[in-house]
Every structure is written in structure tokens, then in C-alpha cells.
């Protein structure tokens with residue numbers, strides 16, 4: 075849940091999740107619909123799907139225990155290098171650390187490198203603590219903008235602190251801007267909207283959305299409602315929202331109520347609900 079999401083946002087979701095699904099076994103015997111409903115509003119729904127798939131594999135293939143080697147752990151859905159490393163350190167005390175943006179910055183400042191010399195770093199039996207300490211240290215002391223060097227215990231060995239030029243750490247994030255048109259079929263008397271899972275947007279593939287396409291100029295027969303921007307992961311979407319009232323909908327679309335739904339609706343779509351709701 076914490077991937078790309080702040081702790082304070084996650085806390086209520088986490089509490090509610092573990093109340094409903096208290097352990098791995100319960101997760102593996104749950105169902106995707108329920109898990110997505112508990113995740114609703116948190117975004118990045120692929121995390122929830124992967125969590126569910128992974129729980130089933132761990133129960134069936136590994137007898138309920140997370141594998142303790144890098145190759146097997148990385149084969150689990152949703153587990154990349156970072157998560158594999160951090161799990162091996164935290165669970166099994168293996169000499170690994172998870173290298174994310176914060177940890178890279180710390181290494182860069184300390185040693186003027188982001189490549190780890192593991193032989194020197196892991197001369198400890200407390201690998202789990204070391205991995206955790208790197209994360210906390212990057213968040214609390216060696217912060218991106220204003221590192222607290224005055225109270226840092228590592229300043230005597232820190233190249234950033236010693237250097238006159240101060241080594242700069244530059245974060246490179248590529249943001250891609252894309253233009254999309256979204257078309258909402260609305261059923262006037264029932265406060266309903268047509269949604270489909272049959273879209274090919276990578277980041278919201280197979281979720282309930284209105285018809286969505288990359289921008290084209292031919293939008294005759296549709297009424298323009300509004301334009302807005304939406305950021306998802308490293309994508310910025312520039313959206314034109316169109317609507318029409320109709321009782322007929324294209325194949326692979328279904329009607330959904332704007333205000334009551336048993337089924338999981340991503341927050342991307344809920345925003346569209348809010349925008350069309352005043353048209354009824």
C-alpha cells in the first residue's frame with residue numbers, strides 16, 4: 075500500500091484491510107472483487123491484484139512462507155528488485171538493502187556513488203536493521219533539500235559534507251503528457267453511466283471506465299463538458315470529457331449507477347461520476 079502513497083493516506087486503508095482480511099491465508103481465499111473494494115480510493119490498483127495473486131502462490135507453492143532467496147521471491151507478481159531486497163533483509167536478515175530514490179541519495183552523498191560496495195557495508199549481523207535504518211535516515215536526516223548535517227553521526231565520513239562543491243543529487247523523472255478524449259453515455263431517467271472494461275489504456279486496463287481514446291478531432295455528435303488534467307504515476311493526462319444522453323450503448327458496455335455500486339469503481343472513474351452528476 076505504501077508504494078507511491080503517503081503513510082497518512084495508507085493508515086485508515088490498512089486498518090480496515092487487516093480487519094477484513096487478517097492474514098495471508100484469508101487473503102488467498104478471498105476474492106479480487108472484495109480486495110479491490112477495500113482498496114477503492116487508494117489508486118495503483120495493480121498492487122491489490124498482485125497482492126492477491128502473490129498470496130495464493132505463497133500458500134500453494136511455498137506452504138505459507140515467503141521464499142528466502144532472490145530468484146524465487148522476484149518471480150512473485152508485483153515484486154521487483156527493491157521489494158525483493160527489502161523483504162530478504164527485513165524477514166530473513168540477509169545482507170540486502172532496498173535501493174530507492176532516498177537510499178540512492180544517501181549513498182551518493184556519503185560515498186559519491188550510487189553503486190554499493192556490499193563487502194564493506196554489510197560487516198554486521200543486523201542486516202535487517204541496516205536496511206530499515208537506510209530508509210529512515212534518508213527520510214529524517216539526510217533529506218533531499220535540507221539535510222540535517224549538523225546532527226548527523228556520519229558527517230566525518232561523508233563526502234558531501236566534506237566537499238566544497240557539495241555533490242548534487244539530481245532526480246530524473248520523465249513525465250509524459252498525453253491527450254485523451256472520454257465519452258460518457260448517460261441514461262437520463264436512471265442516473266446511470268455506461269462503463270466498459272474493454273479499453274487498452276495500460277495504466278487502467280481492465281477497469282471500469284467510460285469509453286476513452288487518444289485525442290482525435292472527430293467528436294461530432296458528442297457534447298463537450300469540460301477539460302481537466304490528471305496525473306497517474308509518471309503520466310500526465312490532459313482530458314476532454316464529452317457526453318451524450320442515450321438508452322443504447324456499444325457492445326461490451328454496461329450501465330452503472332452514479333451513486334450506488336457493489337462493484338469496484340476506480341477513483342479515476344469516480345471523478346467522472348462527479349463531473350457528470352449535475353447533468354441529470
Ligand code: SF4
Pocket residue numbers: 180183184215216217221222223224226227228229232233234235
Ligand atoms: S552529513 Fe549531511 S549529507 Fe552527509 S550523510 Fe549526514 S545528513 Fe547526509
